[in-house]
Amino acid sequence: MAQKQENLSKNQKIVLDYIEKANQPLKAYSILFNVQKKGLKAPPQVYRALDKLIEMGKIHKIESRNSYIACQNSSCQLEKATAFSICESCDKVTEISNHSLSKYLSNIKDKNGMKFNRYNLEFFGLCKKCKV
Amino acid sequence: MAQKQENLSKNQKIVLDYIEKANQPLKAYSILFNVQKKGLKAPPQVYRALDKLIEMGKIHKIESRNSYIACQNSSCQLEKATAFSICESCDKVTEISNHSLSKYLSNIKDKNGMKFNRYNLEFFGLCKKCKV
DNA sequence: ATAATAGTGTTATAGTATAACATTGTCATA
């Protein structure tokens, strides 16, 4: 059975806490380095926690950056439908919460008869601060 | 100045030829292994060619798979707007060519004042064959 | 109790990508 969100394991809590405090995407090895004082000493411990947190929708992976960010969207349907804006200058990442966009994408039908059950969308550009 | 698409360099031609023949996403090190007989002996030679071919829009990177596929879409606007369907069972990848989708996404305005100049969209699911 | 499942700890290794530097090719123009 899928684990309930309230029941995070020890390592999962440690990793999630650290990611949530960051408010920006973090690399796995930077997480590892920073949670070593809490007892997570080796990569598999971090990657396992990351995998479970992703399954639960508590964090998302920014694929183009190999980094991990806390879900910023309380209505996020687990990991089924994710969209982000990424600044190519300062690397700021924001989770996009746009109902009409997610509705549009969730209703897309594939021409080749494929059944979609998940998507990930990444927009790239310059944030307000970096546009100047 | 940006190189014209007709003027591929030697290594770029070798790498593109191999990717185009594959009709499926390829990993960088599998490309490297297969073009060693043509003289590309080290990773940087392959990665440089890949980078340039991506810039030119001749190939795209499937971010969630760390793999590279030839552009299947003659009207692809370089690397500005890419969309793919990915079968989670057999790994088949198809470039999506859907005018209304690309129009919709290109017109999305960011709530935080970010100026988008590129996006990448990856749909995941089961292809026709794997759905059974 | 027993078994099933999930989580942990650990070592080693696989897989992906870039830094750095020396060299060569191409082409415009001084």
Next chain:
DNA sequence: TATGACAATGTTATACTATAACACTATTAT
């Protein structure tokens, strides 16, 4: 034609990202 600017190449080493494999412990359900 030579000089400079830029693109591409060749090469070695290294950095970064992620998983395999195995032994062990904790939790829960029957």
